Amino acid sequence: MSPPSATSLALLRLLADGGWHSGVDLARQLGLSRAAVSKQAQSLARWGVDVVTARASGYRLRPALDLLDLPRLRQALSGSAAAQDALELFNTLPSTNAHLMARIAAGGGAGVCLAEHQSAGRGRRGREWHSPFGRNLYLSVAQAYEAGPAALAGLSLAIGAALAQLLTALGIAGVGLKWPNDLLCGGRKLGGILIELQGDTQGPCWAVAGIGLNVNMDVDDGPSIDQPWTSLARLADRSWDRTALAAQVVSTVRQVMAEFPGNGLAPWLDAYAQFDLLVGCPVNVDWAGERISGVARGIDASGALLVDCAGERRALWGGEVTVRAARGSAV
Numbered sequence: 001m002s003p004p005s006a007t008s009l010a011l012l013r014l015l016a017d018g019g020w021h022s023g024v025d026l027a028r029q030l031g032l033s034r035a036a037v038s039k040q041a042q043s044l045a046r047w048g049v050d051v052v053t054a055r056a057s058g059y060r061l062r063p064a065l066d067l068l069d070l071p072r073l074r075q076a077l078s079g080s081a082a083a084q085d086a087l088e089l090f091n092t093l094p095s096t097n098a099h100l101m102a103r104i105a106a107g108g109g110a111g112v113c114l115a116e117h118q119s120a121g122r123g124r125r126g127r128e129w130h131s132p133f134g135r136n137l138y139l140s141v142a143q144a145y146e147a148g149p150a151a152l153a154g155l156s157l158a159i160g161a162a163l164a165q166l167l168t169a170l171g172i173a174g175v176g177l178k179w180p181n182d183l184l185c186g187g188r189k190l191g192g193i194l195i196e197l198q199g200d201t202q203g204p205c206w207a208v209a210g211i212g213l214n215v216n217m218d219v220d221d222g223p224s225i226d227q228p229w230t231s232l233a234r235l236a237d238r239s240w241d242r243t244a245l246a247a248q249v250v251s252t253v254r255q256v257m258a259e260f261p262g263n264g265l266a267p268w269l270d271a272y273a274q275f276d277l278l279v280g281c282p283v284n285v286d287w288a289g290e291r292i293s294g295v296a297r298g299i300d301a302s303g304a305l306l307v308d309c310a311g312e313r314r315a316l317w318g319g320e321v322t323v324r325a326a327r328g329s330a331v
Contacts, residue, residue: 004047004117004133007032009091011040012049012133018064020057047117048132065134066216068114069243076247077112082141082254086111092133094120096140097196097210104142104198104206112250114139136231137213137246143257148203153317154265154303155257156181156195159209161271162256163191166248172235176277179296179305179321183213184277188230190214209253215240265303273298278321283307287319296321 010030015021023034030037041051041059050062070089077083086109093099093115100113115138118131131138145152160177167175174185183191191213199205214231216239232240273279278296285292285307294309304315
């Protein structure tokens with residue numbers, strides 16, 4: 001699917017307040033005919049945006065959109081570790097991670113990238129990340145390191161633990177972590193973390209941490225998602241200020257990434273254990289062409305998943321994990 005046109009995005013921003021806007025006013029502001037406004041409004045449906053029309057009233061969004069505010073975000077980050085980083089906000093990108101990886105390859109420095117929409121957002125193993133316009137947070141943070149990628153083992157787990165602590169402090173009860181990179185609540189996916197690395201084996205290297213967090217997404221935004229999901233709005237029964245939340249998430253992630261070379265995963269092991277949803281569960285782990293069935297026993301100091309299997313404890317550094325139900329089927 002092609003990205004939305006500049007005209008469609010301009011219309012979306014005019015309608016973002018959720019109020020009624022007449023076709024005459026919109027046509028005047030956009031420099032279009034009323035028929036062209038109608039066509040642009042219809043095109044927004046492809047992006048998960050519900051535009052309501054009424055002959056006497058005009059057009060409105062249902063619900064309103066809380067769009068990210070770059071000046072507010074910059075101000076909120078002024079005292080954080082991200083204050084000196086390049087800060088970019090896009091209406092749409094294929095992927096915030098891909099954008100920063102390309103920026104690094106072109107010689108760019110540390111940076112933070114956010115987008116209102118992703119046309120090719122990715123989770124682990126190349127899975128698509130559902131990205132309705134202006135509802136959630138899609139952001140990435142890039143950090144340079146003197147060491148090689150091996151020194152960053154466990155970085156995604158530290159970030160996950162820090163984000164779980166943040167969301168808990170914001171009043172979201174029951175947040176948990178599914179190794180290696182999923183944020184869940186009530187058995188439903190709330191967010192995810194994707195770490196991508198670029199550089200020499202012995203260093204230096206770059207890490208890009210991509211964060212997807214379901215914020216104001218509602219039932220109508222997610223009919224095509226192929227797994228149980230939830231959002232902060234559904235959990236708290238209110239809409240969220242996405243700019244304020246983005247500042248807190250970026251500051252949290254940036255601080256963990258900045259401190260990781262000196263501290264590693266060790267300071268986060270207790271926090272991770274507090275939010276670990278797999279410990280004590282019967283699991284299947286598909287890794288390197290092998291299915292390993294056993295009981296999850298937490299993580300070790302390097303972040304590997306510990307699984308008791310056939311009388312031995314195995315440490316796994318990758319794989320697809322499913323929790324087995326009581327009768328042995330995986331869920």
